[in-house]
Amino acid sequence: MRTAIVALYAGAGLIALVYAALTYRRRSGTPLALPLSLVMAGAAGWSLTSACALVAPTFGPALGFHYAIFPGVAMVVAGFFWHTMVASGHRPPRPALILIEPLLLVAVIATDPWHHTFYRKVEAGSFGVVAQPGPGYWVHVLYGYVLMAVGTVLVIRAMRRAVRGQRRTYRWFLVGAIAPTAGNLVTVFLDVDMRGLDLTPVLFLVTGVVWWWSDRSGVTSERVPVTYAQVISALSDAVMVLDPHGRFLDVNPAATKLLAAVNPAGGAVIGKRWQEVADPHFTAMVADTGQTTISGPSGEVYDFRVVKIEAADGSSTGTVVVARDITELERLRAELTEQAVRDGLTGVYNRRQLDAVLEAQAHAAAEGHPLSIVMIDVDHFKAVNDRYGHAIGDQVLVHLARQLTGSVRECDMVARYGGEEFVVVLPGVPAQAAAERADLWRRQCAATSVETPLGTLHVTFSAGVAQLTAGGSPDDLLRLADEALYRAKRAGRNQILVAEPTSTSQHW
Structure with a gap:
């Protein structure tokens, strides 16, 4: 029997020693390696x-040798506590704090034959030494179990907070620790028949097998598990947790930054009510759940999501507010929207946007407000392209577009109708006044020159002006302006013609 127990002790010790050495070799890859070793x-x-x-x-x-057991016991307790601190996401304890109890323990057991504080009495037993514990022994036991209890609580709390995929890391850690802990409880507090036999070292075989299996099976004990708190802290979105009364319970770093931006004098927010910290733009938002977009006082835009947390009985236990700064996103969205309605070459509005605006303006004109358009076509544009090249032709179009946009009101619209044709929409302007303005543009264009490698280029344009008639449609308006333009070009170009409702034209 003694031989079998010695073999078990020696086997458990050798397995643990090999495992310690292998784990120590991985110390550069994981912060869990050193405490585990x-x-x-x-x-x-x-x-x-x-x-x-x-x-x-x-x-x-x-x-x-019996006294020499206890430095190993102290190493196990210190390593266990160190391991649980790191695995649960806390800073590891300072080495000096961990070493205090082991050093004191060594000093006490080394001098115990003189003061008998650790063991009151020792004698030979069937399985080694049988000792009567003294106060020093019980202080050591209490210290070890308190430290291990604290570590176990930290692991359990971390397991509850951990993302689902990493909870099994904690489970297997606890499973591996249960067997030797149970054996030590039996040895210390129960009167077993084989007095003097310590079951704990033997049961560390179970620990070694479980933790070895967890490593081999991919249970990620080599990485510090990720907690929900770490995930939320890493988010760029602002996450705020409020109690049922609107007081801050927790905020992540992004939320701290956001709240400081909207209320620089706010200071610490935990325990304060939402209304005391947030800008007035945001306070009413928390009352309702859902998603909303709010513009801040300085022009920034925030996307807010408010979720009410409910208990099993349906009562509200708090609110989670997630805020994201979407100012840049909104700017890009507006830019893309603007690009979708603009002509790629000239930058004025495109044909699609022209149709939409004419449709909207036609409803206003139906209420008695005049609506006129000027349809412009560059004279002899094909000849310009043929002689000077398409690059110069594009330059002419860009120059004319800039000239027109610089000469219209904010409520007017300049659009490229197609090719070298432009349409200017003039709401609230009757046809005769629109023709006068168009003739001013014509003279400005004729007086402007474009420098080219082949010399100075002067271009002119012809235009047709039309006013929307009662009961008319945008298509009718475009058709009338196009007919007037066609007549202006047939009449010699570089002139403006106004279309009459009877489809006759007046020369300018």
Whole structure:
């Protein structure tokens, strides 16, 4: 029986020692390696010294090996607590704090034969040394179990907060720790028949197998598990948690930055009500759930999502507010929207937008407001392209578009109708006044020159002016203006003609 127990102690010690060495080699890849190797090294020392105590030839060496068990025990406790701190997302304790109890323990057991504080009485037993614990022993036991209890609570809390895929990391860690813990409880607090036999080192075989299996099966014990708090802290969105009364319970770094921007004098927000911290633009938003977009006082735009958290009985336990700064997104969206209605070459509105605006303006004209358009066509544009090249032709169109947009009111519209044709929409302007303005543009265009490699180029344009008639449609308006333009070009170009409702034209 003794031989079998020695073999178990020695086997457990050697397995733990090998595992400690292999884990230590991974210390550069994971912060969990060092504390885990410390646990297994302590378990190895615990098991091997227990084996030596059983095979010692006399009581004196057996007692010495028995005392030598406890530095290994201290290493296990310190390594376990260190491991749980790192795995649960906390800063590891300072080495000096971890070493205080082991150093004091070594000092106490080294001098125990003189003061008997650790063991009141020791004697030979069937399985090594049988000792009567003293106050020093119970302080050591209490310290170890308090430290392990705190670590276990940290792991359980971290497991509850962890993302689903990493919860099993904590489960297997706890499973591996249960067996030796249970064995130690039985050894310390129960009167087992085989007095002097410590079950704990043997049960570290279970720990080694479980943790080895978790590594081999891909249970990610080599990485510090990710908690929901770490995920939320990494988000660029502002996340704020409020209690049922609107007081801040928690905010992530992005929320702290956002609240400081909207209320620089706000200071710390935890415990304050939403209305005390947030800008007035935002306070009413929290009352209702859902999604909304709010513009800040300085022009910034925020997307807000408000979710009410409910308990199982339906009562409200708080509110989660997620805010995202979408100012740049809105700017890009407006820019893309603007590009979709603009002509790519000249920058004026395109044909699609012209049709939409004429349709809208036609409804206003139906209420008695005049609506006129000027349809413009560059004279001899094909000849310009043929002689000077399409690049110069494009330059002419761009120049004319800029000239027109610089000469119209804010409510007017300049659009490229197609090719070298432009349409200017003039709401509230009757046909005769529109023709006068168009003739001014014509003279400005004729007086403007474009420099080319082949010399100075002067261009002119012809235009047809039409006013929407009662009961007329945008298509009718475009048709009348096009007919007037056609007549102006047939009449010699570089002139303006006004279409009459009877489809006759007046020369300018």
